[in-house]
Structures are given as C-alpha cells and as structure tokens.
Amino acid sequence: MRERGALAYTQLPMEDLDAFGLLKFDLLGLRNLTLLDRLQKDTFSKTGQHLSFNQLPKDDKKTMKMLASGQTAGVFQFESAGMQSVLRKLKPSQFEDIVAVNALYRPGPMDNIDTFIRGKRAPENITYLHDSLRQTLSLTYGVMVYQEQVMQVAVQVANYSLADADLLRRVISKKDKDLLLQEEERFLAGAVTSGYDQSVAKQLFEWILQFANYGFNRSHAVAYSLIAYRIAYFKAHFPGIFYAAYFSMISGDLERMKRAAAEMKRGELSILGPSVNNSDYTYAADERGVRFPLQSVAHVGGNIAKAIVSERKENGRFRNFIDFCRRMKPARMQRNQLISLIRSGALDEWEQHRAVLLASIDRAREYIDFEDDVGALFKSRDEDFRYAEREPYTQHEKLLQEKEATGFYLSGHPLDEYVHLFQVQKPKDIGEVSEEHHDQYVWIAGTLETMKPIRTKNGQSMAFLNLSDDTGRIEVVVFPNVYRDMKDELIEGELLVVYGRVEGNANRIKILAQLTQLADHAKAESTxxxxxxxxxxxxxxxxxxxxxxxxxxxxxxxxxxxxxxxxxxxxxxxxxxxxxxxxxxxxxxxxxxxxxxxxxx
Missing domain, CATH: 3.30.70 (Alpha-Beta Plaits)
Known part of the structure; x- marks a missing residue:
C-alpha cells in the first residue's frame, strides 16, 4: 500500500485485501446524480418550487403511470427497450415494484419476471413452498428476488444467525461443493429442529440454491431505484425541464437523442429549432418542448453561442438579419458559422427565406463595413439594405440542410409528404421496434443510409441495409430471393418502405425483409x-x-x-x-x- 497526498490506494485483488482484514468500498460515479441536481435547480428557477428529494411522494400516481407506459427514455436503469416492455406488462403501482423489477432484469432472474407479474396481477393465486415463507416473500409476490430474502429464510427456517446466514449466501455464490455440503447438513438439521419435515427442508434448501445463484442485493436495488424514481418524478411532472436537462447530458449521442425526441413527440412535445432570439447556450425548456441550443449547431461552437446570447441579453432581441450581422461583427463570427445558423433555421423568424439570406451574406457584410466607414456622414436604415433575389428552397432541401446543421429534422421530416400513404399500412417508428415484436411482421419507413451487398457461399447476391427515421436506426437483411426482385429499389439516401419479420433480442434487432420499395414507387402504386x-x-x-x-x-x-x-x-x-x-x-x-x-x- 502506498500513499499519494492524502489518498491511500492499493493494487491488491479484493480477495487478498479481504484476507488482510481490510474493508473494500466500490464507489460508483453516476451522471444521473448530476442530472438530478440540475433538475432540482431548473425546476426552482422555472417554477419557484423547491422540491426536496426526501419529500417526494413515494408512490406518486402520475410517475407510476408514466413508468407503466414504458416512456422511460432518460430514466436511470429503465431506458432499454427490454425494460420498457417489462414495465408495460407489469404496470408498477408502487415503489417496491420498480425495486423488484430492477433486481430481476438481469441474466438468470429474468426467467422469473413473468411469475412476478402474474403474482402482482392475481395475488390470490400465489403459491408458497411453505406457508411460513409468506411473510418474507409477499412483498415480491412469492418470488425470491433479493439476497436478503435468502438470509431471512435461513434465519426463519433453520435458526441461523444473521452473520451465519450471510456466510451461507457467500458460500452459495462461490459454489464451493465441500462448503455447500456442510451448509446443507446444517440447514437441514436446523430446519428439522424448528419443526419442518425433512423432505420440506430439503426442498427449501434446493430452492434457496436455485435463487441465491443470482439473488441481487436489495440495498443496491433500492438505491438504484430511488435515483430512477426521482428522475421519473421530475420527468412526469416537469417534462420540458426534464428533456432539456437530459438532452444537455447526452448531447452528441444522436441515437439516444432520437429515441427521446420520438418519445416527446408521442407526448405532444417537440424539439424546437434553434433561434438567435430564443435559444440559449444549452438546451432549454419551452412550453412546447425543448429549444435546440445555439452551441450545438454545426461549426458554431461555444464562444459564438455565448456571444449571441450575451448580446441579446444586454441589448435586446435582434430585429432583422442586418441587425444581427451588425451586432455580431465584434464577436468575429465566421462566414461558415453564419451559413450553418441560416441552414439550421436559427434566422427563420424574419421575412426573408433561407435561400435569400445565404445569397445575401457577402452583400450584408459589405453593407455593414460601408456603414462603419462612412457612418458619420450618412445615416443608414436597416430597411435600405437590398437582399439578393433567390427562389425559396423546396421543403426537402430545407430539411436536408437542417439535418446537416443540427443532426435532426426539426421543421418537419421527409416522410411527412407520404402521410396519406402510411395510413394504408401504418409503419412503425423504427425506434419502437423491439424484441417484443420478435417473429412479428411489421412495416417501417426511413432513409436508406448504407447498403452492403455481399455474395453467399452459393454465389447468390444479398444485402445488409441500415435504415433510419427520426426515432432511430435499424438493420435490414435482404436475402437473395428478395434481393433479386428488389435490388433496383435500393438506392442510398432515398426514402424506403420495408415489410418484413422482426428478429432479435434486447441487444440486437433486425428485420428480415419480404418487401423493399422506394417510397415514391409505393406512393405511385397506391393509386x-x-x-x-x-x-x-x-x-x-x-x-x-x-x-x-x-x-x-x-x-x-x-x-x-x-x-x-x-x-x-x-x-x-x-x-x-x-x-x-x-x-x-x-x-x-x-x-x-x-x-x-x-x-x-
């Protein structure tokens, strides 16, 4: 052991450390604690309510309803598609439900989730190996979930002390056959002494072995679930504030942001486009959702974003394009930064459309330089500036520029023009396709981002596609029998509709295509x-x-x-x-x- 400053540290394995009689602590750093801190501060700043974490209602109905709907993007430990599926089945109604499911949702205990859910729905049908276990297991609907329950059963049935029960737990987890044999003999003897039948005692010990192999520490489950519940409470009651803080935390992780944005949309909220007069430096809550931050616009960066916000706060809102360019001149805004702001839609609130503003950049700068040179001689007005003449961009062109500048389609989506087409087959959002759709046939629609053609061992052609919409990305497999007929429909960058069978699990989802078709061709076929x-x-x-x-x-x-x-x-x-x-x-x-x-x- 060495010492650096005031911090003692060691490189010993934990087993050797334990043998020396030292106590090992695992310290876990969580960004979610920072998220909670910001949620508390932002809620006070926006609403004047100071919410103490310890005073939040324990089984808040609105929070439980949100968790039961599976709308858990950003909720610690409950974000995955698999966990969302479990929550929708479980319909948690109390804090203890989410503690238990948090402990169960891991390899091994997962097999007991359905039993747990059945027990919650129909507690009168729960069966216990012995009636004396009812008190210990009633909270988890007859399922042994926690390591502490293993210990409680040993104390209750076989007269173990709590210290000995903890040793039993450790012996089971280490799977030492000799020690297990000793513990079994001790357990059976103690159970018989307590009045249990030998055969029942044997069943109980085998049952303990089965569950203790994966039993989760209840104190861990409660601590994790408490963080999750507090985050979920703020999300349920202050969604705009939550999403603003959450997006700031995961900024740059486009896939997670897309999933959260899709969830917002289902809740009738949205990501509002950047605006030089309304956006802040970071994501900010708005009545209609979350306002996209200036610093996240491509090429803009933190310094210019801060300069824009600072100038607006000190001297008022920007009146028009010329006023904006004039007042931002001291900040040395670069041409490519101004281009990105225009393409992102950050200057949309004025009368001129984006094509005109882009074409007028050099003219505007010359106009402002001229003002600086002869301003003492001539009084100019913003209305005197003459914009370049250009045809407006098409909606599709605007959306592509937005996506390039922000990573998102903010004022619409290329698929919007096919809304009538999709009323026919009703494709799912890509972000919604999960393992609960395994072996089901679904429609999806999105942009064909990449295509990788390959040849099978038999020399037949097939392809792997990556398809995306504004909720996520998914892999599509096009086997030779489909590829032969559909290969001409597979064009990178184009909008595609796909019909196929979902295959996969919580770690990987893909669609085995039965039909792939360009959206334009599908639209024509619909007539x-x-x-x-x-x-x-x-x-x-x-x-x-x-x-x-x-x-x-x-x-x-x-x-x-x-x-x-x-x-x-x-x-x-x-x-x-x-x-x-x-x-x-x-x-x-x-x-x-x-x-x-x-x-x-």
Missing part, C-alpha cells in the same frame, strides 16, 4: 388497383380464402377489389389485403381464378 373476379362456377368460399392467402403473402400499397359473379356484387378489401403487384402474384392469382379474371388498373 393502382387490382381487380379480381370470382366466376360463378367456382366455390366462392374456398376461392376467396385462396385469394386472401396470396394477397397476404404479397403485402403492399395497391388496393384490391373482388367482383363476385354469382352475387353480382363488387367488394373492396380493407388495407390489410393491399398488395405489391408483381409477376409472381399475378401468376398465382391466375391459377386460382383464370387469366381473364385478373386485371391491374
């Missing part, structure tokens, strides 16, 4: 219809069943109408039977009803 006629001589029930089976296997956006000849009636099938019209589908339908009864319009 088409497939007409089918069931001839009088065919069994209508069997024929319709066969038709529907083929339609479901070729899901897409073209509507389907079926004319029943014997009933002389035309039926329009619902959106679940809309199809992607291709040669294979037409051939199979022809075999069912005949070529003359299959018409594409």
């Amino acid at each position: 088409s219809s497939l007409y089918l006629k069931i001839p009088e001589h065919l069994n209508s029930t069997k024929t319709l069943s066969a038709i529907k089976r083929q339609l479901r296997n070729h899901s897409g956006f073209a509507g389907v109408k079926v004319y029943h000849e014997s009933k002389r009636k035309l039926y329009e099938l619902d959106a679940s039977y809309h199809v992607h019209i291709k040669k294979e589908l037409l051939e199979r339908l022809t075999l069912i009803v005949g070529e003359e009864n299959v018409v594409k319009k």
